[in-house]
Amino acid sequence: MAGRWKNDLNWSDATPMSAYLNRRQLMAGGAALGLGAIAGPALAKLNAAPSAYSTDEEPNTLEEVTGYNNFYEFGTGKEDPARNAGQLTTDPWTVKIDGLVDNPGDYGLDDIMQGVSLEERIYRFRCVEAWSMVIPWVGFELADLLNRVGVQPGARYVYFETLVRPEEMPGQRRGFLDWPYREGLRLDEAMHPLTIMATGLYDEPMPNQNGAPIRLVVPWKYGFKSIKSIVRISLLADQPPTSWNMANAREYGFYSNVNPEVSHPRWSQATERRVGGGLFSPRIPTQMFNGYAEEVAALYDGMDLAENY
Ligand code: MTE
Numbered sequence: 001m002a003g004r005w006k007n008d009l010n011w012s013d014a015t016p017m018s019a020y021l022n023r024r025q026l027m028a029g030g031a032a033l034g035l036g037a038i039a040g041p042a043l044a045k046l047n048a049a050p051s052a053y054s055t056d057e058e059p060n061t062l063e064e065v066t067g068y069n070n071f072y073e074f075g076t077g078k079e080d081p082a083r084n085a086g087q088l089t090t091d092p093w094t095v096k097i098d099g100l101v102d103n104p105g106d107y108g109l110d111d112i113m114q115g116v117s118l119e120e121r122i123y124r125f126r127c128v129e130a131w132s133m134v135i136p137w138v139g140f141e142l143a144d145l146l147n148r149v150g151v152q153p154g155a156r157y158v159y160f161e162t163l164v165r166p167e168e169m170p171g172q173r174r175g176f177l178d179w180p181y182r183e184g185l186r187l188d189e190a191m192h193p194l195t196i197m198a199t200g201l202y203d204e205p206m207p208n209q210n211g212a213p214i215r216l217v218v219p220w221k222y223g224f225k226s227i228k229s230i231v232r233i234s235l236l237a238d239q240p241p242t243s244w245n246m247a248n249a250r251e252y253g254f255y256s257n258v259n260p261e262v263s264h265p266r267w268s269q270a271t272e273r274r275v276g277g278g279l280f281s282p283r284i285p286t287q288m289f290n291g292y293a294e295e296v297a298a299l300y301d302g303m304d305l306a307e308n309y
Pocket of ligand 1: 017065068069070071072073125126127128162181209210211222223224225226227228229
């Protein structure tokens with residue numbers, strides 16, 4: 001754990017999200033665990049089609065994308081997921097889709113993958129902790145899946161849950177968060193073409209530490225909205241509870257759109273550090289909606305974004 005704090009300081013990030021947690025709890029969480037076998041079905045077809053939604057910015061390296069992660073089920077340190085997530089069994093994998101849908105059920109990953117078209121989406125990814133990366137995801141539009149299961153008229157929100165399996169997820173043997181990790185989107189956000197279910201990156205199946213075998217990516221929102229290793233998707237009439245909002249509602253709102261003008265209560269969101277830029281590289285200005293304003297600003301017409309943070 002000492003290494004984690006030192007590392008965070010070296011990388012000159014904002015105070016990490018875990019800082020709201022009790023320090024003693026963090027110290028107790030430091031036991032190192034052995035590396036498990038790398039599991040995972042070869043479900044991300046290689047050579048996914050490129051997309052007009054991709055940025056032409058230089059992607060971060062595979063080492064950066066897979067070596068500096070937030071995945072609290074595997075520990076709160078940035079290097080814990082890479083160290084501990086290898087032991088997660090990702091095959092077989094089932095996603096329960098329920099609530100206000102025409103075809104509820106337990107869908108095997110193969111069922112989900114059939115009939116979706118995989119694309120490469122190179123997106124900026126901005127963590128609420130004020131660091132960012134550029135990541136070449138492989139995935140499909142969430143709207144494709146929702147249209148296939150049939151969204152019923154009363155549905156206004158989509159709720160997601162991560163796997164609960166403390167035997168394989170050492171962080172779940174501690175109360176860092178109230179497990180399962182939960183997230184949610186408004187239905188129109190979920191149906192937006194920028195919103196993807198990612199099953200790989202760098203043309204490889206999703207590495208466990210990045211949320212294998214299937215995770216959400218919503219590029220105009222802070223990274224914590226992009227929930228990993230999803231086992232449940234529910235279509236709901238009402239706004240669902242979400243993990244970081246439950247943990248600290250004042251600091252983490254339901255919307256969590258990237259917004260340089262609305263500070264986190266403990267740090268500014270005006271600038272960010274691009275991971276891998278080197279110790280002395282200047283911070284870069286954070287863009288409204290993480291640079292996706294042209295595509296998504298209309299979703300929030302008439303809303304006070306300081307109020308609905
Ligand atoms: N999903 C789950 N299940 N558990 C987590 O701890 N962390 C979130 C998000 N999704 C998290 C999660 C946060 S804070 C960020 S910044 C991103 O995952 C990090 O994604 P990456 O490690 O692939 O860059």
